[in-house]
Amino acid sequence: MPLTDETRAKAREIIARYPKSRSALLPMLHLVQAEEGYVSPEGITLCAEELGLTKAEVSAVATFYTMYKRRPVGEYLVSVCTNTMCGVLGGDKAYQALSEHLGVGHDETTEDGQFTLEHAECLAACDYAPVMTVNYEFFDQVDEESAVDIVRRLQTGSSPLPTRGARLCTFKQIEMQLAGFADEREGATGEGPAGTPTLAGARLADSVGVTVPGYDPNTPIPPVPPKDEKK
Known part of the structure; x- marks a missing residue:
């Protein structure tokens, strides 16, 4: 679907933050994901046009970082750390339990479009291992049962509070924040305690x-x- 004039205006707002326009590419890709749910061909074209880059240059960046998705992501992106520390402490088992519960594998989305599951190489929280994130908000020291319980609560309309950080939002909402725009939800910031x-x-x-x-x-x-x- 074509991106709107409002999206293009936000892209230009991002560009204005930087002394060199191409420095705005990373947050602009997050903006595209906030609108489309992934880095779409239309989004790549928009970034290229606004930054004076080729679509190949934009695609090279979008395919280098795993945080940029080339297929539509569900309402909730569930990432389980399976790197060494988390893996040996139970991350591998938690990932497997979630895969069986959701019926999907790595980088796959459930048929209802609600959940995308992925195993992550490192979530930079070894002192809380094993960890998983939902739309990049942390749930610490999970095991098979607690990981599935978090997803099950989301499936039934509940919104579990992350161990640290703000309350959960949708994937598109968190992408808008990563693009550099404030979280406008009342009371959404500063809710989770520091561990x-x-x-x-x-x-x-x-x-x-x-x-x-x-x-x-x-x-x-x-x-x-x-x-x-x-x-």
């Missing part, structure tokens, strides 16, 4: 009086939760 491993270094530094230039000593650091509250 204990994330704050460990800050707590240690605070305990021994180590600071960095510009640090505000009045910035609150949440206390370590009691043992029974840790996950």
